[in-house]
Amino acid sequence: MLRFASYDIVFQEVPDEVTLAINLSNCPNRCKGCHSPYLMEDIGNVLDRHALDILLGKYGGAITCVCFMGGDASPKEVEELASYVHHITGNRIKTGWYSGKAVLPKGCSLEHFDYIKLGPYIEQFGGLDSPTTNQRFYCVSNGMMMDVTVRFQKKKAL
Numbered sequence: 001m002l003r004f005a006s007y008d009i010v011f012q013e014v015p016d017e018v019t020l021a022i023n024l025s026n027c028p029n030r031c032k033g034c035h036s037p038y039l040m041e042d043i044g045n046v047l048d049r050h051a052l053d054i055l056l057g058k059y060g061g062a063i064t065c066v067c068f069m070g071g072d073a074s075p076k077e078v079e080e081l082a083s084y085v086h087h088i089t090g091n092r093i094k095t096g097w098y099s100g101k102a103v104l105p106k107g108c109s110l111e112h113f114d115y116i117k118l119g120p121y122i123e124q125f126g127g128l129d130s131p132t133t134n135q136r137f138y139c140v141s142n143g144m145m146m147d148v149t150v151r152f153q154k155k156k157a158l
C-alpha cells in the first residue's frame with residue numbers, strides 16, 4: 001500500500017511543468033546521505049484513487065503534471081495511479097516518477113509516464129544538478145526514453 005508523507009507544488013523537479021509532487025514514504029532504497037530519511041518510514045496517509053481525486057480536485061486546475069516521488073516498494077501501484085491520472089484528466093495532466101532504482105522495475109511499463117527519473121542518490125556523484133551525477137531524468141515519448149538530465153545542470157549554471 002502506498003502512503004504519502006507530504007506534497008507540494010514545485011517548478012524545478014520536472015522541466016517546463018507545474019508539478020504536484022507527492023512524497024511517498026516506505027522507501028526501501030536506504031541511500032547514504034538521503035535528503036529525507038523520514039521517507040524510509042512507513043508513514044502518512046494512504047495514496048489511492050480516492051486520495052488522488054481529492055488532490056486533483058484541489059490542485060488539478062493549477063498544475064500540468066503529477067509526479068510520484070518514490071514508491072519503489074510498490075512500483076505497480078505507482079504505475080496504476082499514473083494510469084489513473086492520465087485517465088481521469090484525459091491526458092491533460094502529465095505524470096512523472098522519481099524512482100531510486102537504477103533501472104525501471106521489472107514488469108513496469110512506460111505507457112503511463114511522461115517523465116521518469118532513475119538512480120539512487122550516491123553522495124560522491126550528487127543529485128540531478130551535479131555534472132557527475134549517476135541519476136538520469138528522462139522524457140518519455142512513444143515508448144522511448146530521452147535522457148534530458150542536462151537540463152538540470154544547465155539550470156544550475158544560469
Ligand code: SF4
Binds near residue numbers: 028035070100120
Ligand atoms: S531513494 Fe530518495 S528517499 Fe529513498 S533513500 Fe534514496 S535519497 Fe532517500
